[in-house]
Amino acid sequence: MNLQALKYFDEVNRCGSFRRAADKLNVAASAISRQIQNLEYDLGAQLFERSVRGVRLTEAGELLAIRVRGIFNSISQVKSDIDDLNDLQRGHVRVASVEGVANTIFAENCARFFVRFPLVQVAIEILDAQQVVEALLSETADIGITFGISDRPELNIVKRRPGHxxxxxxxxxxxxxxxxxxxxxxxxxxxxxxxxxxxxxxxxxxxxxxxxxxxxxxxxxxxxxxxxxxxxxxxxxxxxxxxxxxxxxxxxxxxxxxxxxxxxSGYMTELCVKRTRILAPPVKMLLGSLEEDF
The missing domain is CATH 3.40.190.290 (D-Maltodextrin-Binding Protein; domain 2)
Structure with missing residues (x-):
């Protein structure tokens, strides 16, 4: 199994046709078909149901499609992280926070962070507590500030403080x-x-x-x-x-x-990240800055 074959598989899935995928990738349809056949042989399962109207995923194909998206997202993240390592002053950070904490935590902290890292772009989205958790788990946010969540194995609570x-x-x-x-x-x-x-x-x-x-x-x-x-x-x-x-x-x-x-009641405000997420350097920098003030 190789990345090129997975790339072809993903494009055929997106296009719904070997021919359209071949046109988009500028390769021969026979080359794509051969790679898909190799994948099916390696996995021991048919990945597409073929018809005159195109192709659609089998149940096995749907399982692979989910994994392939994760693989390509991870590769993209690694490329971004390597770029960031070349210049730690650059990058993007996405933060999801409950409203009650954002004004007090972010205003002064982000002002100081901008002075140190003016080329790092920070996007802050105000959500309710459950939406913050969902944003972390779906990886649409790098850092979350929420409160009152029960301990969840998927999350790493970096720091807690009493809420009032x-x-x-x-x-x-x-x-x-x-x-x-x-x-x-x-x-x-x-x-x-x-x-x-x-x-x-x-x-x-x-x-x-x-x-x-x-x-x-x-x-x-x-x-x-x-x-x-x-x-x-x-x-x-x-x-x-x-x-x-x-x-x-x-x-x-x-x-x-x-x-x-x-x-x-002892409810707490939590600064947290997804436990399995590999944090890019700019994310680590902002997380460390927030932890100091938390």
Whole structure:
């Protein structure tokens, strides 16, 4: 089995025809057919069902197609890594993060990183906690920052730190005189919560169930920035990550109150990567920088 044969197999699969694959690769269709026959002989299985309309994968062919994509992705990654080794100042890094952490972790960190590595391109995508995990596993993200995930063998948690949620209230809210609040106290007032896609929403609901209370949800949103703005305009209580609650203009008159049950729950924010992923040099550089600040 050789890479050339796998390349021909992949192109025939993409094109659905030996002839179209031959035209695209600028080789004779007979050469492609011969390589495919060699593959089928090596594997002891037919890979394509042939008909006058073209070809389609057999069950064995579908299994090989999945592996071939992984092989070519790995080769592409190795080529990229070798290029990066020639010049560690260049490269691309993709980060997936939950919103509540991104503002506090990335803004200053990326500013320092850019000064040191101005040719490294960093793409940061804001996702919910489960989507961050999915991005890491599908390798559409190199580095993930999420929270509240159970230990998964596929992920390497580089560093953990305690996460904190706060009940954020205007200074004239009835709870503003408190130093901390319970979910039972929060349940007495209409509130603004992150939408159900957020891991912190699941945490809030789990702890509310344990406390035997039901929150009065007036609004919910998948934008933490919008929730913060709505607290300001409506005068209602909102629940936000503590870092997001404090990330505000000095003119906004909020007070962030720790929530007793959630502080006791011990939920953690995690900096993580896929365990089997070979990290390119620029990824390692940014990961190390983030780990220092985490």
């Amino acid at each position: 949620l706060a009940a954020v209230v205007p200074r004239d809210h009835p709870l503003s005189c408190e130093d901390h609040v319970t979910l039972k106290q929060i349940a007495k007032f209409p509130s603004i919560l992150p939408s159900t896609g957020f891991g912190i929403r699941r945490l809030i609901e789990d702890e509310s169930d344990r406390a035997g209370v039901q929150l009065k949800i007036a609004f919910e949103s998948n934008s933490l920035e919008l929730i913060r703005r709505m607290i300001e305009t409506t005068g209602l209580l909102g629940i936000l990550p503590h870092s997001k609650a404090l990330d505000r203009s000095p003119s906004v008159n909020f007070k962030a109150l720790p929530i007793t049950e959630i502080d006791k």
